Amino acid sequence: MRLDPLSIPYRIAENSVRIGGAIVLAGVAGSGGSGGSFLQGAVIFVGLAAIGVALVAGWEVAYHRRFRYELTGDTFDIHSGVLSKRDREIPYHRIQNVDLRQNVIQRLLGIAEVRLETAGGGQTEAQLQYVNREEASRLQEEVPRRRGSDDSEDVDGQQQPAAASGRTLFAITPRELGILGIVSMDLRLVPLLLGALSIFGPTMIAEIVPDTEQLFLVGPIVGVGAIVATAVLSGIISVLRYYDFQLYRRGEEYRYERGLLQRFSGSIPVEKVQTLSIRENVLARWLGYASLTIETAGYSPEQGSGARSQAAIPIAERDRVLELARSIEPIEEFTFERPPKRARQRYAARYLLVVGVLVAGAYAITLHPDVAGPWYLTALLAVGVPIAAHLKWRHRGYYLGEEYVITRNGFWSQRITIVPAYRVQTVVSSRSIFQRRRRLASVVIDTAGSSSLRGDDAVAADIDDAVATELREAVGDRLQTALTTRRSETSEQSEPASA
Template identity: 90%
Template sequence: MRLDPLSIPYRIAENSVRIGGAIVLAGVAGSGGSGGSFLQGALIFVGIAAVGVALVAGWEVAYHRRFRYDLTEDTFDIHSGVLSRRDREIPYHRIQNVDLRQNVIQRVLGIAEVRLETAGGGQTEAQLQYVNRKEASRLQEEVARRKRDDSEDTESEQQPPAGATGETLFAITPRELGILGIVSMDLRLVPLLLGALSVFGPSMITEVVPDTDQLFLIGPLVGIGAIVATAVLSGIISVLRYYDFQLHRRGEEYRYERGLLQRFSGSIPIEKVQTLSIRENVLARWLGYASLTIETAGYSPGQGSGARSQAAIPIADRDRVLELARSIEPIETFTFERPPKRARQRYAARYLIVVGVLIAGAYATTLHPDVSWPWYLTALLVGMVPVAAHLKWRHRGYYLGEEYVITRNGFWSQRITIVPAYRVQTVVSSRTIFQRRRRLASVVIDTAGSSSLSGDDAVAADIDDETAEALREDVADRLQAALTSRRRPGDGHPDSQPA
């Protein structure tokens, strides 16, 4: 099969813009040698530009003519390349995701980009630029179906009926979208912004509004304005990203669609789900909302793993999120075990040191002859230490169930990580020198999906060291138990077959 004919003009436009710089440069150079006459110069310029575009057009027509893809019995074949030919056969069972994306222009033209993702390697395995929107959906459907057939040959698991249209698990309402906009303002940017403002702000203000003696008023105003602006901007961005978000379940995968300007559709293979995390920042928690993220892992022998994290639910009522999480993993009701109270002392001590440094720094500035301000007012920060320590302690905890380990961390941005016992990779307990003083330890439950770069590991932090030891052993035992029960046919999860 071929790409959509409309992809030719689109790709010509796209690539002409991309090499537009070179065309303009060549045009200017060409017209510069024309000896001065403006008309002549312009003609040469247009001529060179036309030649450039014509070359691109020729290339794109050839690209379209020489690009062919086929859905064969058990592979997805792609034959492509104008000068150097490339033939690829991708086995269906190795395809993890078929993602579609469409920007505004592509939507008007009714074409879409299809990306085939496999587990191995970090980048997209194959791209179809571009096919008809209907054809794109058909491909997505077809690959999913053939993948299912493929795996059905090899095992006798019970499969959910492959419905033509999947059931819709979640669709975002305008109200939720609005709340998402409010909630997703990035609080982490604020200190950065304030830091930058305190350095560059004063000089900028004196440049813009000279001769004012009310600087002390303008400073906070600019600060608040900047915070509001970032908040509004990040709100708008996430509204655009998650506009008309929908999550469907279709056979063995979840399918989501989202986006206003750039329409995006992707899939999450259920058998690759590693962990679920429920996140809520302070604002969302206060409003009673949360989001759900699914971590999946790609694995192919010899290639190690690549972890992917996908927002399954950008925002929803907290109960709703829990309910959806339960539909993915049947978690029992859980209550968190908080760290012992002496962990709170540890946080207090830590914050006290930070505050001490701040006060000392404030005092140090007054040593400069020109600076004098009531530095001792920073001592008020000490009053916040117990509050902060308590909040940090309050929002930590862990739960060990028969089949799940659940951890909770973070006050500003709380995340609850749900790790199925059969997904545990390694269990590591560690005690720093400061933790040993208070007989505390942390247990990290590693999975193939956790993205440790963003610090999203499942950690039971600062629990009693004997409890930690027991937890480490228990988690390892639960893993064995879970694997044993999943090895028995007809028992446990429907996705226990190897990839």
């Protein structure tokens, strides 16, 4: 089977744009070096552009003619290569996800990009750029079926679309989409933005507002405006990304669709689910909303292997998020065990140290002859230290159940991580030099999920050191019990099949 013929003009246009910058620079250089007229420069530019497009077109036609793919009994075979031939055979059991992507132009042309992701791979195993939308949907259904992970049945000899035969678990509403735009305003770029404004802002403002007395008024307004614009832009991006988000269960996979400008369609194998994470920032928590993400075995449907987790619910009321989490993993009711109160003393000491550094920095700035001001006012930040320490302590904790370990961390951005006992890889307890002084320790519960690859494991932080030892041993025991139970269940299921 070949790629869609429309992929040829689309890839020509796509790659021509990529080399357009080099063509423009070459044209400008040719025009300036010739010492000729504007007409001569234009001729050089058009000539270079024509040569570049012709080379791209020839390459893409050859690429299309040499590219083949087929579904055999055991493998997904791809044959490609223009100057050198490359043959790949990808076993179905290694293919973890078949994801589809379409931007606006691709949707108008009726073509889509198909990405084959394999478990444990560091990048996308193969890409089909591009096939028609019907063929992309067929591949997304056929590969899981041949892998043996899709138990959907054919109707009248034809495979049913996922949305038709799948059970819808979540569909975002316009109200939830609006709230998502509000609570997902990302302020992480604010420090970088303020730094850039402090360097380039005064010069730019001075050119617009010559009166130096007005700079003290215009400067803060520009800074606040830039922060607001950054927050609004990040909110708009989130709305566009999760527009018309839908999650449904299809056989042994969770399927999702989302996006306005760029449409995504992908799958999350049930057997690859490692942990669940309930996330909420301060604003979302105040409004009673949260999000749910699924960590898979070293793979992220959005960014490739080990990059990120996939949002199962981008935003919804917290009770609804917990309900869906329990439909994925039947977790029991839980109440967190908080760290001992002496952990607050550690947080307070840490924050006081930060305040001391800020006060010293403010004083150091005033040592410059041209700078003066009430540097000592920064010491007022110490008033908020007890509050900050208490909030950090209050929003930490863990829960140990018979089949699950659940941890909670973070105030500004809280994360509750649900780890099934049978998914635990290792359990490590550690004590820093500062924790030892207060008889505290942290227990890290490692899984094969993408969060572990980022160093973002579930952590029971700053608990009593004796309790940490007990927790580590208890989690290990539950892991062995869970594995034994699952082996027994697998054996019982295989016996009737063999009989």
